[in-house]
Amino acid sequence: MTRLNVLQIFSRYLHYGGEEGSVFRIGDALQARHNLEYFINSSEELTRGNLLRKFTVPLRAFYNYPILKTLDKYQKIGRFDCWQIHNVFPSISPGAYSLAFKLGIPIIHYLHNYKLGCANGFMFHHGKENRDCIHGNFWPAIRDRTWHDSFAHTAVMGGILAYSRSRLKVLDRITRWIAISQAQKDIHVQMGIPSDRIDVVPHFLKTTPGVSPPPFPANGHGLFVGRLSPEKGVDRLLHAWTKISPDRKLVIMGDGPEMEPLKALTIKLNLKNVVFTGFLARNAQAEVWKETAFSIVPSIWQEPFGMVVLEAWAKARPVVAHSIGALPEIIRDGEDGFLADPNAPEALSTALERAFSNTTDLRQMGLTGLNRLNSDYNKLTWLDRIDDVYRKAGLL
Template sequence: MKNLKILQLFSRYLQYGGEEGSVYRIGDALAEKYQIEYFIASSEQLAAKNRALQLAMVYRNREVLHRLEKYQKIGRFNCWQIHNVFPAISPGAYTLAKRLEVPIIHYLHNYRMGCVNGFWFTQGKECQKCSSGSYVHGVTGKCWRDSYSQSAAMALLLTDTRRRGLFQQVRRWVAISHSQKEAHIRMGIDGDKIDVVHHFLEQNQPDSIPVFPENGYALFIGRLSAEKGVGHLLDAWALLGKNRRLVIAGDGPESQKLQEKASHLGLNNVTFSGFVKHSEQKNLWAGAAFSVVPSIWQEPFGMVVLEAWAQARPVVAHRIGALPELISDGVNGFLADSRDIHDLASVLETSFKAGYQLKEMGRNGLGTLKSNHNKSVWLENMERVYRNANLV
């Protein structure tokens, strides 16, 4: 099996995010069975160019594509596994792959094909107005980097990529949830070419799982950005009793705004811990009764759910995107309506009152992780992808 040589392509964003971490985690896991190498380009390289050259390079970055072609001729890879080509690698990678007769596996992480920012989220709320392939709203709404010019450039790039049929050159697509697969079918991708492969998470050693606490708090761990719904969570928290504690661990563009909101609402039972390294989160989990995932965008997956289950903690989440696909309501977590703070508040109160049931739900979550989201299952599913692509 090691004979299959896979080149992972990724265009880095200006800021490190979960997608970039997934690329390397995926590569490390695949390296157990296949030969894996990386071709990485960065948006920082474009930022150093003048505007006219930037625009030309996002369509076809000749410098990067020349290096990619040379790398392919030296490495003789059996396929390219594309994670992201926008903007630094450029869509020219699809054309180059066709000319070099290299099959493409496209690993999906977001909704870029139908949204200039890839999130289906803008101006504080969910939006799918560009999913059909017309990106006018993405430009008028300054949805990419809050800029008319950059949104227009990305809109033109995506329009051109669709018009030229470059996405049709992909041999197999990997969606990280059935929800994401259905979204891409609506965007025009042939569903028969999309394989669903849920993410995995290596289980902690049993002795590293914290004992379930008495009178524990709710824990949010993640990036403090609008789509994560922490503002929505604070509105719901204001409806709970003062003895209900919430710890928010993370940083991001909404950090100051959220702290001011909590103060304005008089939420003295809410603690902001700031960014906490993954290696230092054990104490946070030790005091947590459950995790809360209040996302208000179409979460393509939700690694934070697996991370909570790894700590034997159930999850309270909004019924949106892939979250209800992962969480069985009342079994390993609770689900609430993403549009109703009163429903979220009710579900949170139910969680605090669940007592022993909450502990059982945490154990169920850990069992779900062990059974359905382990590395062995993931590798089997990826082998199915390569088999469907006639690569193995």
């Protein structure tokens, strides 16, 4: 079988997140069938330096000449068959698209969020979903300061995105797009990407053969794992937990900008059965999972996928989640988890009560999730789907 030479391109964000983890997980898996190298830059490098260099940040965010010169050299030396782009904003710049078009290099573009139709990539700000910029007009984002809560930052990002869409025509000129769920694909079709150029390739999670998940606890707790930010809906979860018996514990594992406001809300709601762990090392996380009955995903934004679901299934734990974004594509209500309508005030607490009502069912649902992970979201299936994308791009 032909081994492609693939250059994986990624502009790191200021803070590590799930997207960055996915980039390296994808790269590691690809090397089983193809030759892969990375071209990585970061937002931190873009802003580093003296005052004059910082003054030129907006210009370099549009076209980062030094970085693109290096990228050009990479291509001449590596002779890559395609560029697999994950993110170029802001440090690599949309000039990477221009360079690929100029050199005639096919682009396989991985979609992790909604950046090409939203300055902050979430289509969510100030506590609610917002699709004002989905068709390429970013003035509403600038007006509402949706990126870093800054007029200047949002103006630069909005300008870059408008330039990418209207001048570079990236929506029409990218060879193939990879969406990680059908829900994410549907939104990008609304943005203007031709439907027949977007392939849906869900993420995978590799389990270790012969390693059993932790035994199911007799009186386990509910667990939230993730970044504590507004779109994750942890405030909704806390309000729902007021309806749960006081002897049932909720563990919130993670850190983020909402940590202190959420702790304050816990006190205000007089919740004595909620524990915030902050960030935990992997071995400490394993101890928390041992006492977990189910995982909770109370997101209130259009989740593009939801790796946290696969991570729970890997531990043979079912998931209680809002039915939003890709989550209802992954979770089968009553089989491997419970779904709650995010628009119904009592739905989440009802789903939590269902989860706590029968430990025997929870144990079986967790095993069902583990089986689905191994059958539907495994590395081999993912590799076959990626190769199908490469074939459609004329690379195989």
